[in-house]
Every structure is written in structure tokens, then in C-alpha cells.
Amino acid sequence: MFYLNKKILITGGLGFIGSNLARSLVNQGAKVTLIDSLIPQYGGNNFNIDDIKNEVVINISDVRDTYAMEYLIKDQEYVFNLAGQTSHLDSMTDPKTDLDINAAAQLSLLEVCRAKNPQTKIIFASTRQLYGKPDYLPVDEKHPIRPVDVNGINKLAGEWYHLLYNNVYGLRTCALRLTNTYGNGMRVKDARQTxxxxxxxxxxxxxxxxxxxxxxxxxDFNHVDDCVEALLLAGQSETANGKVYNLGSQxxxxxxxxxxxxxxxxxxxxxxxxxxxxxxxxxxxxxxYSDFSLIRHELGWQPKxxxxxxxxxxxxxxxxxxxxxxxxxx
Structure with missing residues (x-):
């Protein structure tokens, strides 16, 4: 019950992982606000939170809207930053939009936190895609980074902005490199998400x-329940500040x-x-497939x-x- 009565903002909160995270936090008694643009191709779906819709605050806005983010972030104790463009193919056909959402908007969000709420803790959902084609398996966090698409490059930029703001400005941030996450609420209309x-x-x-x-x-694959647990552990751990962790499975x-x-x-x-x-x-x-021994040793996480x-x-x-x-x- 670490998050009891905590004020928490989830970007991409009507999406797959965000909605499952919101449900877990509501069950722990947190005060949850969800941001989602509900742009059709990105996976937000009101039905994802149908069972908890009266227990959360929902704001339909875009993480690229700096003014909206200033208003929404100012009082939050934790920001789970899950909003993003996830399609690798779309990033190649429309690289500018991918850049705007996965890199520029992330920098703007961090600037808002630095200016308006430097005490907040920010947990960023990154991706294993930024490693590119592995030199060795399983892939650990020391593996060379060579993205093979625009999405990987922009997600890497977004991740490193978070770490930079931790190291330079003292914002508490960390990043989880998610692998193939699946479960209730994932996009199944097409292959944009998985x-x-x-x-x-x-x-x-x-x-x-x-x-x-x-x-x-x-x-390797992670059920969304295990992914949510990793996010929650990273949020409550001061050890995680400034760190990057792989998720994965045996x-x-x-x-x-x-x-x-x-x-x-x-x-x-x-x-x-x-x-x-x-x-x-x-x-x-x-x-x-990933080596997730770092998060297992430091935060006690492993898939169940x-x-x-x-x-x-x-x-x-x-x-x-x-x-x-x-x-x-x-």
C-alpha cells in the first residue's frame, strides 16, 4: 500500500499498460489522473478503464500540449510516463510525428517538471527495441545500443533526456526497457503495438x-501484470533513480x-x-531476449x-x- 493517497499522473493512461497500472493504483487507494489523447492509431480505449472510470480523473489531452501538461503535473507526486508512439513501421513512414511524441514531447514534459514540480518522481517506459540486433544473448543493460528504426532512436532520446534531468537537475527519474508486453487491453485491431x-x-x-x-x-514476453509490478517497484525505490532496467522473462x-x-x-x-x-x-x-538480473537484484522483481x-x-x-x-x- 505504498501508493495509498499518493497523487499520481499516468500519461497514456487509457492505453494498454497505463490502464492496467491505473487499476492497480486505484486498488491501492491512490489518487489517479489519466492523460490520453485518444488518437485512433495509438491504442487509447475508454473501455480499458470501464470498471474504474468513476475512481480516476480523466483528461483528454496530448503530451505535446505544454500548457495542459503544466496544469496537470504541478501537484503530482509520481508521473508514470507511458505515452508514446509504439509502431516501428509508422515511425519509418512518418518519422516527424514519432520524433514529436517520443522525443520532443518528453523533453517538454521534463522541463515542465523541472519548472513546476521538481519533487515529483518520473518513471519512463522505454523499449528493448533500442538495442537493435543483439551481439549476444541474453541482452543486458551494457549491450551496445544500435536502433534499427526511427522509433528506437527517438525512444532512446526520450530515455536519455530522463536520465540527464536526473543527473543534472536532480529530478528523480528512471527508465524500464520493456520487452514484448501482452495482456488485457493491448491493441488487437492491428499490429501497431505488438x-x-x-x-x-x-x-x-x-x-x-x-x-x-x-x-x-x-x-521473451511479459504479461502486463508483471510489467505493472515492475513500474510500481521502480516508482517506490530510491535505488532506481537515474537507472535503466531491462524487463524480460526466463x-x-x-x-x-x-x-x-x-x-x-x-x-x-x-x-x-x-x-x-x-x-x-x-x-x-x-x-x-533479455537479461533482467539487474532489476531482480536491485528491486526484487521477476515475472510471475x-x-x-x-x-x-x-x-x-x-x-x-x-x-x-x-x-x-x-
Whole structure:
């Protein structure tokens, strides 16, 4: 109950991770304000917080709006900074918007905190994508950083702005490099947020899962409940200030085996292998899985939800609530 009565702001609060974080904080008695732009292609969804909508304050605004951020940040004790443009392909076709949201807006937010509320603690959601193609596995925080797309470069800039403001101005900030996060509330209308989303949609609609290439690319996954726990631990820990932590899992699986696991959970589903689209192949990173020993040792975090159990819960959720996330064709 560390967050009991704490004033907390979540950017991207109607999105996938933000809404799950909000639910956990509400259950702990926190006073939660959510910011979301509800731009259609970014994943915010009012249904994500339908069960707690009367227990949070919702502000529909954009993190690029400095005046709105000045008003919303000034009294907050914690800022969980989750707003961002997450599509790697979109970052290549519209790099300027990605720059505005993932880099420039992050700098503006930090400037607002420095000027209006330097006591607040800021937890930034970064990404494993900034490592690029791994030199070795599992990837730890000392691995070279070589983003393979515009999104990775801009997320890296946003992350380093947070660390700079910690080191130079004394703002308390930290960053978590998230891996493939999945669970209730993730975008499933398309593959903008994670490929697992469109896999789930195709399964429920009766279409085969599409696997690019040979399907042997290895990945690790975190259920959103474990991701939320990591965010909360980072927020309450002074040890985390100025630090970057990888999230990850000890369950490493290739994509073909992942599809087979999902089909085992939902009999009747199928998958098919298709050639890599050129635009995706150009930014594919091959095998990737994380070494998360630093956050385990310093903050005591490790994932608790098995991949099978997490996928079972996620599939069941979308079977029940798909009408709130996409329109099924009859």
C-alpha cells in the first residue's frame, strides 16, 4: 500500500499498460489522473478503464500540449510516463510525428517538471527495441545500443533526456526497457503495438495466424501484470533513480512454437508461414531476449505469470470483449 493517497499522473493512461497500472493504483487507494489523447492509431480505449472510470480523473489531452501538461503535473507526486508512439513501421513512414511524441514531447514534459514540480518522481517506459540486433544473448543493460528504426532512436532520446534531468537537475527519474508486453487491453485491431495483438484477432475471427519467415526468431514476453509490478517497484525505490532496467522473462520461445502454444489453448486455430514483407524485414532484429538480473537484484522483481497462463487469460478476455476493440465481420 505504498501508493495509498499518493497523487499520481499516468500519461497514456487509457492505453494498454497505463490502464492496467491505473487499476492497480486505484486498488491501492491512490489518487489517479489519466492523460490520453485518444488518437485512433495509438491504442487509447475508454473501455480499458470501464470498471474504474468513476475512481480516476480523466483528461483528454496530448503530451505535446505544454500548457495542459503544466496544469496537470504541478501537484503530482509520481508521473508514470507511458505515452508514446509504439509502431516501428509508422515511425519509418512518418518519422516527424514519432520524433514529436517520443522525443520532443518528453523533453517538454521534463522541463515542465523541472519548472513546476521538481519533487515529483518520473518513471519512463522505454523499449528493448533500442538495442537493435543483439551481439549476444541474453541482452543486458551494457549491450551496445544500435536502433534499427526511427522509433528506437527517438525512444532512446526520450530515455536519455530522463536520465540527464536526473543527473543534472536532480529530478528523480528512471527508465524500464520493456520487452514484448501482452495482456488485457493491448491493441488487437492491428499490429501497431505488438504482433500478438493481431494474432489474437485472427484466431478469434477464424483466420490463420501469419508467421513471417521461418518462425524461428526467439523472443521473451511479459504479461502486463508483471510489467505493472515492475513500474510500481521502480516508482517506490530510491535505488532506481537515474537507472535503466531491462524487463524480460526466463521463458524464451520461437514464434512458430508460440503459435503452436496458442493453438493448443484455442483448438481449431491455425497458422501459416509467409515471406517477410520487405519493410518489416529491413527492421527485424532477429533473436532477442533479455537479461533482467539487474532489476531482480536491485528491486526484487521477476515475472510471475507463465506464458501459457497469461495467453489463456488474454484470449479469454478478447473472446468476451472483442466488440470493444474491433468490429467482427459476420
Amino acid at each position: 504482433f500478438l495483438g493481431i494474432w489474437i484477432r485472427r484466431m478469434i475471427e477464424g483466420d490463420p495466424i501469419e508467421i513471417f519467415g521461418d518462425g524461428l526468431q526467439k523472443r 521463458e524464451v520461445i520461437d514464434l512458430k512454437s508460440l503459435a503452436q502454444l496458442m493453438i493448443g489453448i484455442s483448438p481449431g486455430a491455425q497458422y501459416k508461414m509467409i515471406p517477410f514483407p520487405p519493410e518489416r524485414k529491413a527492421i527485424d532484429i532477429g533473436d532477442y 505469470t507463465s506464458l501459457k497462463n497469461g495467453l489463456e487469460k488474454t484470449l479469454q478476455y478478447y473472446k468476451e470483449h472483442h466488440r470493444h476493440y474491433w468490429d467482427i465481420q459476420s
